[in-house]
Amino acid sequence: MTYSYSTNAVHGNFKEREAFGAVIQPVYNSTTYIQPELGKTQKYEYGRGSNPTRLALEQFLANLEGAETVYAFSSGMAATTAALSLFKTGDKVLFNNNMYGGTFRYISRVFPNQGISYEIIDDFNTFNFDTVGDDVKAVFIETPSNPLLYVSDLKKASAAAHKKGLLVIVDNTFMTSFFQKPLELGADIVVCSTTKYYGGHSDIIGGFTATNSPDIANRLKVLQNTLGAVPSPDDCFLLQRSIKTMPLRLQRQTYNTEQIIKFLSSQKAIEKLFYPTLIPEQRSIQEAQSSGSGAVFSLILKDTYNPSVFVASLKLFDLAVSLGAVESLVCHPATMTHESFTSELRLRAGITDNLIRFSVGIEDADDLISDLSAALKEAGK
Ligand SMILES: *Cc1c(COP(=O)(O)O)cnc(C)c1O
Numbered sequence: 453m454t455y456s457y458s459t460n461a462v463h464g465n466f467k468e469r470e471a472f473g474a475v476i477q478p479v480y481n482s483t484t485y486i487q488p489e490l491g492k493t494q495k496y497e498y499g500r501g502s503n504p505t506r507l508a509l510e511q512f513l514a515n516l517e518g519a520e521t522v523y524a525f526s527s528g529m530a531a532t533t534a535a536l537s538l539f540k541t542g543d544k545v546l547f548n549n550n551m552y553g554g555t556f557r558y559i560s561r562v563f564p565n566q567g568i569s570y571e572i573i574d575d576f577n578t579f580n581f582d583t584v585g586d587d588v589k590a591v592f593i594e595t596p597s598n599p600l601l602y603v604s605d606l607k608k609a610s611a612a613a614h615k616k617g618l619l620v621i622v623d624n625t626f627m628t629s630f631f632q633k634p635l636e637l638g639a640d641i642v643v644c645s646t647t648k649y650y651g652g653h654s655d656i657i658g659g660f661t662a663t664n665s666p667d668i669a670n671r672l673k674v675l676q677n678t679l680g681a682v683p684s685p686d687d688c689f690l691l692q693r694s695i696k697t698m699p700l701r702l703q704r705q706t707y708n709t710e711q712i713i714k715f716l717s718s719q720k721a722i723e724k725l726f727y728p729t730l731i732p733e734q735r736s737i738q739e740a741q742s743s744g745s746g747a748v749f750s751l752i753l754k755d756t757y758n759p760s761v762f763v764a765s766l767k768l769f770d771l772a773v774s775l776g777a778v779e780s781l782v783c784h785p786a787t788m789t790h791e792s793f794t795s796e797l798r799l800r801a802g803i804t805d806n807l808i809r810f811s812v813g814i815e816d817a818d819d820l821i822s823d824l825s826a827a828l829k830e831a832g833k
Contacts, residue, residue, distance in 0.1 A: 457516065457630055458699040464515040479689045480504040501677045505685040509692055510660070516695070517629045518636060519662035521669035523676045524688060528625060528645020529554045530681030531659035533562075535621050535643050536592075537675050538668070541567035543589040548604060549574050550597045550790075550801040552623065557792035572797065576604040577737070581612040590619035593639075596626050596738070599750050599785040599809040600802055601726045603734045606741050610638025619668075625649075625776075630702050632742040635664055641672075648776030651694050652701050658683050658691055701778060704814045705747035711817040712810075712824065713749060721757045721828045726750040747812040748775050750785070752804065753831065759784075759806055762831035768815060768823040775811030780820060783809050 455463070483499040496502050506524055514522040525531040532555055539545060547559065549572050559570045569587070573579050576593060591613045595604040610620045622634035625645045634642050644650070646658035661672050676682065683691070713727050728738040728745040738745055753759055763771055769782040773789050783789055786798060786805045793803065812820065 460515055461630075461699050462696050464512050477505060477508045477689065477692055479685050481685050499685075500680055500682055503682075503685055503688070505688045506683065509683075509688040512692055512695065513660055514662065517642065517662040518633050519642070520664045520666070521672075522660050522662045523669075523672050524646075524683050524691075525659045525661070525676065526681040526683045526687075527657045528552075528643070528647055528659035529558070530679070531643045531645070531661045532558065532623070533681070534672055534675040534679060535641050535661055536563075536568075537679065538619070538671055539566075539568050539589055542587060544569045544571060544585070544587045546571050546573050546579075546584070546588060546591045546618075548572070548576055548593055548595075548597055548602070549797070550600045550602060550803060551592075551594050552598050552625070553785075553790045553792045555592070555594075555623070556790075556797070560792070560794075572800075574800070575602075576609045579609075579612075581609075581616050581618075584616055584618070588616070588618060590621060592621045592623070594623040594626070596728045596746065596748075598626065598748075599726075599789065599807065601626075601728050601748065601750065603728050603738045605737045606632075606634055606637040606639065614638065626746050626748060627742055627744075628698065628702065630699055631744040631746060635662060637741055640665060641668060646691055647774065649702060650698055651691060652698060652777050653694060654774065654777040654779065656687050656690050656694065658687055701814055702744065702747070705776075705812050706744045708814070708817040708820060709745075709747045709749060709812040712812060712821060715821045716751065716824070719825075719828060721754055721832055722751055723754045724752040748809065749812070750807055750809045752806050753808070757828070757831040759808060759831070761833075762827050763808065765827035765830040766823055767826075768820055769810065775809075777811070778814045780813040780815060781811040783811075785809050 485496040487493055510522045510524050547570055563570055593604050613620050620639045621641045622639040624634050624642045625648050628649045642662040644660055663669050716722050716725055727749040729735040763782055766782055769780045772781050773783050785803050785807055790803050
């Protein structure tokens with residue numbers, strides 16, 4: 453019997469019942485495990501290498517991702533670091549132009565020390581993979597992208613990249629496997645920050661890698677143990693609790709976002725709106741590869757509206773980085789989430805100084821719309 457995502461999100465980690473029949477997974481805080489005798493080990497030895505609570509989380513996530521192997525990390529960046537540690541001196545990796553700020557910080561600050569190079573690609577949908585050199589070993593795609601919600605066709609890009617023998621890594625943080633399963637679309641590795649939708653309550657920093665390749669899984673396992681950025685058993689427990697409500701939260705957050713997009717589309721204060729379904733070409737890619745568009749959108753106000761007054765007038769959207777949690781947030785990418793970008797790259801990617809990004813929570817949609825409406829009026833005074 454196969455169950456739907458929402459059912460697996462509640463029951464998926466109970467393949468093996470806990471010893472006392474507890475309905476939730478217990479937390480094993482022990483850092484070390486007794487060896488029965490010299491030269492003989494059991495399933496668990498040392499907490500960095502493996503931990504029962506972490507393994508329960510990893511199996512729970514693997515079931516939801518449709519992945520053979522998931523490894524949990526102490527942050528999304530730790531998962532990205534592990535995936536990018538598969539490369540060596542002389543290798544080159546391709547990235548899309550608006551990516552998570554921390555990912556750009558990594559490739560601009562850490563890659564040079566390792567002799568690994570990168571190239572920023574403006575549009576993977578039109579990129580000719582036949583032009584890449586032998587040094588190019590992988591593509592790293594974020595779709596929809598952060599903060600401009602640009603949609604890349606994962607099936608098409610993966611097929612073209614594989615033809616050239618490249619590894620395909622997808623940062624699926626904005627969608628989660630509830631809406632989008634990159635491994636089914638051709639990706640070799642998914643990286644994800646669970647700090648966002650999986651955690652969903654602004655109280656856990658975490659991440660994971662997912663893959664169906666036994667060879668990649670073996671290499672990532674070594675990196676998880678060696679780099680050592682593993683989540684605590686308590687965080688693994690809390691994340692399992694959070695995931696059970698993720699489908700409900702994402703449905704509500706996405707519904708709210710769609711209502712807000714409808715409202716903002718008719719507002720004369722708005723110069724430009726960014727959401728995956730607003731441009732027909734982008735919409736058809738998004739609908740083919742995902743079952744929803746998520747709860748992040750960005751906008752630019754017309755010149756006659758003051759963005760600072762707009763943001764300051766919002767009462768339900770807290771001014772803070774991050775996204776995906778139950779509370780709505782607003783941020784200014786140029787100074788908050790994408791300050792690691794060079795000003796040239798920000799300009800090239802379209803992350804202008806007047807761009808404002810929103811993460812929509814689970815509040816009442818009408819309340820959020822009233823709040824936005826009142827703030828727009830203030831900003832236009
Ligand atoms: C937040 C985020 C990350 C990094 O995750 P952390 O848990 O903050 O380390 C990576 N990619 C995307 C798209 C993100 O939004």
